[in-house]
Amino acid sequence: MSKTRIEQLLQECLDGYEAGLTPEECLSAYPGRRGELEPLLRQALSLRIAYITSPSDEFRYQAREQLMFAAGRDVRLALGREPAPSFTLQERTRFLNVAGATAQEALRDVAPPRLAFWVNARRRLLDTAANTAPAPARRLGGMLRYSLSAAIVAIAIGALAVSPLGGGMPNNSPDAQLAALEQEVSSIELRTQQGQPVTAAELGDLADKTSLITSTIDGQDLERAEKIGGLILRQQEVFAQQAATDELTLAVALQTLLEAQQQLGSGATAAPTVAAVAVIDTTDESTVADTTVPPTPTPTPDLALVQGEVRVVATTDDTYGLAWQQISTTHINFVMPESWRLLLDSGANGVLIQTSSFLALETDSEDPIIVLITQHGEAIAHVNQVALQLRGSGPDGATIPAETLAGLGEIGLGLHHFVLSISVTDIP
């Protein structure tokens, strides 16, 4: 018999032993080969016995928990549950209240508005509509200060920065584009007068087209400027007649129109960019929403950050199988997936500069856009047109329960780790 055959017999003996046979019972099946087989079996069994050991129950449990955590068990369990509609509505309402409170806190030097946010905004709109002169930048800043929360401004500008301004607009002459726009505005007006529903998305699309056309008009072309200015006012009137639903989308569209109006007034033709987020300073009225002021370069320190600087460092963190980057300012530290983007501009030396009281984060999907108030760590996300408070203010700010991230899909994983990582280091 070949050695291979002996090996096979040995394997059969071992299988029998594992099945519960005694060595003698194993060997008795091969009486003619016993002399060769027995020493091999004895040694093989000795080897098996020599290594029969099991991990402690404690280690077994810990390793299993570690594996399950790495597989995202906790978050997946949470994401597996759909929130009740009443819960979603409650969270949405709570966010809107919180966003207003946040704005008031950020603007504590200014008397807070007593009217509800949307009513106040509508009144300001009507005031603007009554004033045929193009609104100056200062006017816009004041309006924002009184009517829109800082968080919503950030969301609006962030969305504006990433929105496809040219979507659906045919490449015609300015006059043809104006004529087409006027036709759409007339149609919307007619539907509004007839009481037919006009969605916020439609108004947003119209505002985007208006902004695009405005950006192509020369400030010296008074005839076209007057025409589009009139169209902007007509749209604003339509806005004022809308029911107070989907405020955020309407706020974004409103902001777009106001930016377009501002462009007409200043004669500037450049479209607003992401840099707009970096230069909003809610503590200085003269610079609010001033998209023409470039960020001030700040010398790069050796180690310590100075006020306004933002440090981005790659990490070895691989939670949930994602690559994470560490973001630090003088007041706050957190991690976010490398696929996310800070809506900040950098100075001449490449250092990211934060000139507002918050950071706006753009995730790798269209939304959410996240606003993080760096002074106290409050984080708010705008997800599928629903705003959620991810984290409360303060060093021990309450974090959003994992259940609330339900329905967000994979983005929930990134949000979960991001929120838990936020560390407020120095509240001014």
Place this chain on the structure above:
Amino acid sequence: MTRTSSKAETSIDWEPQRQIIEAAQSGDLDALGTLYDAHINQVYRYALARLGNVQDAEDVVGEIFIKMLNGLPKYQWRKVPFAAWLMRISHNEVISFTRRNGRRSSDIELPEDLLDRGSINDPVENAERQLALEDLRKAVELLPEAQREVIILRFASGLSVADTAKALSKQENNVKVLQHKGMQRLQVLMSPKYPELVQKHP
């Protein structure tokens, strides 16, 4: 005794295992837990046998299962036993760990149930047997690397010849030769002190 021929081995029903693995690949945490439970002892024994140190073995086992999790989406089911794939990860991870940390002192302790396995009630004989098995493990450490790897996968982890071959990316005949040579060398190493391990019954 029922003989299990190689023909019978090839007719193993892989379907349940395939279903569990595919479920784990699709994110089923229960399936992932089932894979863990089915292979934790196998992996732990391998790591402990290779490293000879409980603390190191525990460190490596944790890393092995995380590597398993990360590699699971890429694992392709071709009737290659999951155990062979997992032990290949284990093999690589042990080598990586040893390179990073070196080999520390051995502290393997025999499990309590070992003494019951041989139905030996004599404490003196039990102690002698423990010493013998400890000597056997030390003898395994003296084997050439390739032989030691095969012996540990076969007898510590309990892999079949076929699975051992797949785990080590070797031919089955090569594994059999390495195993046979390893066992022969162990007999030589053990025979002076423990002649009963090599004694042939009449």
